[in-house]
Amino acid sequence: MVGNMNTLKPNWFSETCDMWPGATFSFEVKELLHEEKSPYQQIHVFDTTHLGKVLVLDGIIQCTQKDEFSYQEMISFLPLCCHKNPEKVLIVGGGDGGVAREVAKHPKVKEIVQVEIDAKVIEVSKKYLPFMAVGFESEKLTLHVGDGFEFLKNHTAEFDVIITDSSDPIGPAVHLFEENYFTLMKKALKPGGIVCSQAGTVWNDLDLVTSTLRYCKNQFAVAAYAYASVPTYPSGQIGFVVGSLDKDAKLDTPLLVFSREDEKAMNLRYYNSEVHKAAFTLPTFVKYQLA
Amino acid sequence: MVGNMNTLKPNWFSETCDMWPGATFSFEVKELLHEEKSPYQQIHVFDTTHLGKVLVLDGIIQCTQKDEFSYQEMISFLPLCCHKNPEKVLIVGGGDGGVAREVAKHPKVKEIVQVEIDAKVIEVSKKYLPFMAVGFESEKLTLHVGDGFEFLKNHTAEFDVIITDSSDPIGPAVHLFEENYFTLMKKALKPGGIVCSQAGTVWNDLDLVTSTLRYCKNQFAVAAYAYASVPTYPSGQIGFVVGSLDKDAKLDTPLLVFSREDEKAMNLRYYNSEVHKAAFTLPTFVKYQLA
16 A cells, blocks of 8 residues: 555646546635535536646636637537528527627527526636526527426427536436437437537546437437547546437538638637547547447 | 535546646556656556556556557557558657557567666556557567667657657657757658658647647658547647658558458557548647648
């Protein structure tokens, strides 16, 4: 056995989650800006020495100012750019506002509906994370506080794209990883509709990725897994399950290709049309597991 | 200010490096297998609860049994598969044996020369990390203990591919990130030769990536940066600068394409011919910085 190797100082915060035992990410805190127990979860907002502002829910990092753009851009533009006319978009979750910020940029999007279960996350994000909560200011957006699962039950053939920006499958988001949820989303989509859901990482959650993709494949004509690099998430990346009702859809091929001018105008820092295709290219140990 | 948030138990090891302040990765230790100060660096080998065996040099994780394959396969097969006939390969560094293990698998490689500066790293890897040190058993390999920089001064027009599997640009590897080193490698290569060097990550070391790629571009006809996902490295990924003396080389296009049978025969768990191409596809914030 070994002696005390824990060299972290008291002002370092370490992520703790039973989903990923034996390894963790920590950051140095400048100031705890907010701490609160909402009806759904424990909320922390930190100012940090090197990652900017950080939102933590139930001990798990949701986003950091340094790298949130890669996640928000990818979960938004992957589905939007392989739909031929994504006029009406539903966002489930996304209480920090980052996904609304990205979706509102897309030139073809006319109307965004968002359903976030925890009003406190919206409130805290507006106060401490304005670089993401700016998404709530879009004139295209109608924001509801409520349960996305219940919301979908009352909507049929209404949306072109549904983006599920959930926390991990413990706590309030657990139902968003079940096959029923994909059935409900299918019902709420117009013909040719597309879904994109946060779906965990292949290094830590390959079983979760596999089951979520299977549920999507069971309900949708075409489905695939893609991923993005997000250094402050466990294993440094996160993935998305994307599904389309159109049997001829090519999810890895954007129908709308952005020029350098488009990228600049939309302030895209991670997503580009080549990254879209590469995101669906999987390492060998994943490729055959998910095939 | 905040109180004590450091919740890590005493048997957790945290990486510490001035190159990446304010954020760190930690793992739970089952047993410290080895601790030693060599003439070049501090060496630790751990058995861990969830990452298998882990090699740490000067406080920085070099490889874990869980994910070392992605790094070793990519730094080896990216250059080997875009050279038309990589018969003779030089490995600089790579004292754990993992790169030799991968290079030896390639069907066209006939002869491998390796120069590792620290005999203690080789010794410790043979004892505690046999899954990588198995690379030293290849009949294709001649292993030298010495300084790769000095070794190159005495070799001219001899190698088809040079792979530099170094630690980070602090400590013994610092000279391997200088332009002089690329000049020396160029001299040691046969016509059409290719180099591939560990080159840091875009999230933490974009300046380092930029300068290393510039040095390579200054000396080689064609050069590019590619990356792989390695969860236990800072930011969860690491990159490589690849350069070719052949002005018509397409680094992102493998000349030798592997079938599923090839992948199985070589036990490739990360690298495949599509991953090769995708590895050179860069997020927008990197693409234009490196252009």
